[in-house]
Amino acid sequence: xxxxxEVPYQQCLxxxxxxxxxxxxxxxxxxxxxxxxxxxxxWMTLTRVYDQKAVALQRxxxxxxxxxxxxxxxxxxxxxxxxxxxxxxxxxYRDHATFLLRGWPIRDLLLYWGGDxxxxxxGPVQDFPISVPIATQSSHAxxxxxxxKIKGEANAVVTTIGDGGTSKGDFLEAINxxxxxxxxxxxxxxxxxxxxSVPRTIQCGAKTLAQKAVGAGIPFxxxxxxxxxxxxxxxxxxxxxxxxxxxxxxxxxxxxxLGDHTTADDATRYRSPEEVKEAWSKEPIxxxxxxxxxxxxxxxxxxxAWQKSCDQxxxxxxxxxxxxxxxxAEAMFDYLYEEFPEVMSAQLDLLYRKVERMRAPDSxxxxxxxxxxERDDSANDESLDEx
Ligand SMILES: Cc1ncc(C[n+]2csc(CCOP(=O)(O)OP(=O)(O)O)c2C)c(N)n1
Numbered sequence: 001x002x003x004x005x006e007v008p009y010q011q012c013l014x015x016x017x018x019x020x021x022x023x024x025x026x027x028x029x030x031x032x033x034x035x036x037x038x039x040x041x042x043w044m045t046l047t048r049v050y051d052q053k054a055v056a057l058q059r060x061x062x063x064x065x066x067x068x069x070x071x072x073x074x075x076x077x078x079x080x081x082x083x084x085x086x087x088x089x090x091x092x093y094r095d096h097a098t099f100l101l102r103g104w105p106i107r108d109l110l111l112y113w114g115g116d117x118x119x120x121x122x123g124p125v126q127d128f129p130i131s132v133p134i135a136t137q138s139s140h141a142x143x144x145x146x147x148x149k150i151k152g153e154a155n156a157v158v159t160t161i162g163d164g165g166t167s168k169g170d171f172l173e174a175i176n177x178x179x180x181x182x183x184x185x186x187x188x189x190x191x192x193x194x195x196x197s198v199p200r201t202i203q204c205g206a207k208t209l210a211q212k213a214v215g216a217g218i219p220f221x222x223x224x225x226x227x228x229x230x231x232x233x234x235x236x237x238x239x240x241x242x243x244x245x246x247x248x249x250x251x252x253x254x255x256x257x258l259g260d261h262t263t264a265d266d267a268t269r270y271r272s273p274e275e276v277k278e279a280w281s282k283e284p285i286x287x288x289x290x291x292x293x294x295x296x297x298x299x300x301x302x303x304x305a306w307q308k309s310c311d312q313x314x315x316x317x318x319x320x321x322x323x324x325x326x327x328x329a330e331a332m333f334d335y336l337y338e339e340f341p342e343v344m345s346a347q348l349d350l351l352y353r354k355v356e357r358m359r360a361p362d363s364x365x366x367x368x369x370x371x372x373x374e375r376d377d378s379a380n381d382e383s384l385d386e387x
Contacts, residue, residue, distance in 0.1 A: 007208045009222045012229035015282045017290025027233045034297050040081060040228045041288050041298065042306060044073040047097040048285060049310040050106060051259075053318060054096075054113065058263040062322070063114045069096045071226070071258030074284035075190055077101065078231030082239055083158055088148075089127040090141035090159040092134075094190065098160070102127060106317025107324065116327055117335045135165040138174035138187070145183035145248075156242035157185040158235075164195020166209050172216075175250065179216035182247035186238040187213075189250070190225065192257035197270040210252035218248045225253030226284040258283065329355050 012020055012027050019031050030036065051070055057063040069076060072094065080101025083089065089102055099109055104122030112119030112130060120129040128144075131137035141159030148155055165171055166189055178185050189209050193200045206212065213220035219241075223230045231253055238249035256279040260267045267276075292298035333340065333348055340348075 002205075002207060005207075005211045005214060007210050007220065007222050009224075010230045010234055011224035011227050012233065013224075013227045013287055013291055015226075015287060017287045017294065019291070024233070026236065027229060030229050030232055031291075034295070036081075036232075037228070037288065037292060038297060040074075040077050040232070041285070041292060043077045043080070043097060043101055044228070044285050044288065045306060046310045046313065047073045047076065047100060049307070050100065050109070050314050050317075051096060053314050054110065055259075055263060057110065057318065058113075063110060065262050065264050066113050067094050067262045068259040069094050071279065071283050072190055072192055072255050073097050074228040074288070075188065075223075075225045075231045075253040075255060078228055078235050079158055079160065079188055082232055082235035084155070084239075085124055086126075087155050087239070088141075088144050088157045089123070090137045090144060090157060091128065091130060092137055092160050092162060092165065092190075093130050093132055094162065094192075095130075095160055099123060105320070106314055107320035110317060110321035111324060114321065116324070117331055118324075118327060120335070135161060135168035135170035135174075137161070138165075138168075138171045139177075141185050141187075142174045142177050142183060145178065145185035145242075146181060148184055149181070154243050154245075155184065156239050157183075158188060158239070159185060160188045160190060162195060163189060163191040163193065163200050163209055164198060164203055165189075166212060167195075167203055172212070175213060175216040175218060175248070178248035179213075179218045182245075184242035184245070185248045186235070186242055187218075187248065187250040188235075189252045191252050191254050192225075193255075194257060194261065194267075194271075196261045196265065197267075199270075208252060210250060213250035216248075216250075218250050220250040220252070222252045222254060225255030226282050226287060228284060228288050255284075256282065 012023055012031065014020055023031070047069060051068040054063065054066050055068055058066045076095055076097025079095070080098040083102070089098060091098060096109065099122065102123040108119045108122035110119070128137065128140060137159055138161060141157045145157040148157065161171060175187060177183070178187070191200060191209055195203055208222055210220040210222045221234055223234045225231060234251050238251060241247065241249055258276065258279060289298060330348060330351055333344065
């Protein structure tokens with residue numbers, strides 16, 4: 001039998017988009033804030049349009065493997081809206097909404113997923129690049145938070161992770177250190193119910209993932225991850241604690257991945273249509289839209305105009321991505337080291353020679369293969385899943 005652990009669960013909007021009763025002062029303030037909620041809705045819908053078009057780019061061979069955030073837009077937007085610019089984001093790979101809010105140009109996001117290192121330069125300079133290795137970002141976040149504490153900065157670090165990632169030692173070590181040293185770091189678990197095809201219930205024997213914080217001595221909370229209001233309120237409280245020197249916080253946002261794990265996955269092989277249909281009834285965008293419409297803050301014509309502008313904005317980003325001249329092949333070496341280690345010189349030489357050979361007029365390598373070298377994503381298909 002499991003010991004009883006009280007895990008607070010926070011929800012402010014019903015799945016039908018109605019405000020619940022008994023809410024805190026801050027939650028009610030959020031619910032009354034027309035501009036804030038419209039902004040959140042706009043970011044969520046922009047993210048969804050971006051996601052759809054990114055998947056289409058991959059499907060048409062114009063980009064590498066891509067992990068959509070369909071259904072998880074509320075927590076991503078709440079994280080991005082609650083963070084201050086000078087805070088540090090140490091993300092994982094499904095944080096598209098947060099990246100957009102942190103100022104990443106759409107072109108750069110696409111470049112990243114197209115295998116171009118220049119894509120990682122978006123967002124504030126102190127933010128970390130996307131982490132494809134699972135959970136390594138948790139320890140990086142703790143390192144940044146320790147540095148902040150030593151320097152006496154009143155900023156915070158936010159780091160995100162999936163449910164499966166919380167089974168890794170890196171995550172558990174990171175929350176332990178964050179608790180022991182009372183570091184200004186907020187851990188956000190996007191519990192979308194699956195780690196590729198592995199359901200949450202067989203990843204971990206604990207009833208909730210939030211309770212992992214108990215052993216680390218960190219306060220914790222479970223929120224309805226499809227409820228923007230609940231997520232935003234939780235993030236505000238966690239960030240406030242971190243910035244005022246009270247230490248770390250852990251939020252488990254309970255959500256659902258409505259799409260495939262990545263474009264290399266087929267979720268119909270391990271999920272029933274009934275389960276997915278049920279999950280759609282709880283999705284975050286419709287929920288907030290209903291609330292806004294019932295307040296008289298959003299209508300059909302606003303929706304149409306906004307969808308059109310999202311479309312335009314994403315198409316502009318796609319055009320910029322497609323017209324970006326490719327990086328030289330050797331660029332892959334440029335981003336790894338501050339000072340190039342001598343021991344890598346032989347590999348770099350080999351690469352130069354290969355590129356020269358391929359460019360030679362009498363090369364046996366045909367045009368197609370040369371194009372492939374300049375923006376080759378096919379070889380990386382599934383790398384996200386197989387690492
Ligand atoms: C260290 C490491 N091991 C394995 C993988 C392969 N892999 C990619 S995604 C994934 C599942 C992650 O699931 P979860 O943490 O729940 O995040 P989600 O993708 O569901 O958002 C795995 C095992 C990896 N990228 N890195």
